[in-house]
Amino acid sequence: MGDSSSACALLSGGTIACWGENGDGQLGDGSTTNSATPVAVSGLSGVKAISAGYQSACALLSDGTVQCWGDNQAGQLGVGTTSGPDTCFSIQACSSTPVAVSGLSGATSISVDEFSACALLSGGTVECWGDNGAGQLGNGTTTSSSTPVAVSGLSGVTAISTGDEFACALLSAGTAQCWGYNAFGQLGNGTTTNSSTPVAVSGLSGATAISTGDAFACALLSNGTVECWGNNSDGYLGDGATTGPDLCCIAVGADGGCRSISPCSTTPVAVSGLSGVTAISVGDEAACALLSGGTVECWGYNAFAQLGNGTTTNSSTLT
Numbered sequence: 001m002g003d004s005s006s007a008c009a010l011l012s013g014g015t016i017a018c019w020g021e022n023g024d025g026q027l028g029d030g031s032t033t034n035s036a037t038p039v040a041v042s043g044l045s046g047v048k049a050i051s052a053g054y055q056s057a058c059a060l061l062s063d064g065t066v067q068c069w070g071d072n073q074a075g076q077l078g079v080g081t082t083s084g085p086d087t088c089f090s091i092q093a094c095s096s097t098p099v100a101v102s103g104l105s106g107a108t109s110i111s112v113d114e115f116s117a118c119a120l121l122s123g124g125t126v127e128c129w130g131d132n133g134a135g136q137l138g139n140g141t142t143t144s145s146s147t148p149v150a151v152s153g154l155s156g157v158t159a160i161s162t163g164d165e166f167a168c169a170l171l172s173a174g175t176a177q178c179w180g181y182n183a184f185g186q187l188g189n190g191t192t193t194n195s196s197t198p199v200a201v202s203g204l205s206g207a208t209a210i211s212t213g214d215a216f217a218c219a220l221l222s223n224g225t226v227e228c229w230g231n232n233s234d235g236y237l238g239d240g241a242t243t244g245p246d247l248c249c250i251a252v253g254a255d256g257g258c259r260s261i262s263p264c265s266t267t268p269v270a271v272s273g274l275s276g277v278t279a280i281s282v283g284d285e286a287a288c289a290l291l292s293g294g295t296v297e298c299w300g301y302n303a304f305a306q307l308g309n310g311t312t313t314n315s316s317t318l319t
Contacts, residue, residue, distance in 0.1 A: 014045050018035075018057070019037055022034045024055040024070050044098055048061065054114040059098065064105050066104050066110055068098065071094050071115075078104065078148060106121045109160060113163065125150060132145060133165070136162075157170065157171060163180075163215065168212055176201040183250045187201070192266060213283055215231035216229065225271070231264050239265075245269070
């Protein structure tokens with residue numbers, strides 16, 4: 001698990017070690033000193049899962065509570081404030097050691113976005129905290145919150161995943177609902193309108209897993225295939241194209257006219273030629289699928305060789 005400049009590992013004893021950039025205390029060791037080798041996150045034990053955002057991270061503990069550390073400028077640590085206790089890079093508020101998310105209990109999984117986070121609770125509901133400018137907290141407002149707020153109208157949730165200013169939930173019925181930023185159609189409801197409450201992903205059924213990227217999302221279906229929706233500018237959707245089927249306006253001028261257009265799909269499309277999938281993982285601009293035979297296939301942006309096929313050429317089909 002990691003952000004763009006640091007990484008963390010969950011150890012078998014229920015502790016965490018992190019390494020890399022640490023200007024906002026995101027290594028959690030009580031300092032703001034970068035480290036080229038793993039350092040222990042201070043005071044954590046009984047950790048079940050970890051998730052990282054841009055310059056912050058959170059840990060799910062065995063008692064169902066959550067602790068977070070790092071940047072807190074948008075309240076993404078969930079402690080009821082956007083202040084300290086520490087002052088970090090660019091004189092922003094942060095915590096260089098874990099702090100408990102206020103009032104949260106019964107959490108079974110967590111997912112951390114750039115400046116917000118969400119937790120799935122044991123009753124099948126979801127609570128989120130942090131930045132809410134695009135409605136990514138899902139509570140019907142665009143007001144940020146430094147404490148957890150309930151995502152409106154969600155029940156029967158079995159998994160969650162947060163992207164860049166949006167989030168999606170997998171429901172027990174095999175459907176999915178998403179909320180937040182939607183300029184690239186990443187909510188999957190056939191529109192490009194932001195939504196501060198969950199909307200159903202159109203036509204999706206039989207979903208068993210969900211994963212979100214920067215501005216797109218994918219779902220694993222019970223028949224071993226995968227469907228994706230949202231931004232498709234570098235073949236992120238894996239449908240063999242870097243065009244539509246839709247064109248999304250991603251920047252609007254002062255006159256209300258569209259200044260920038262991106263190829264996208266506002267509803268799910270099938271990843272071409274993919275079958276026998278057992279798990280999926282979506283990064284910012286690329287995605288990979290684990291197949292039943294133990295092999296992996298990837299698609300999307302590849303400038304840094306993240307598709308693992310020996311090239312740096314983007315691919316809208318499997319590699």
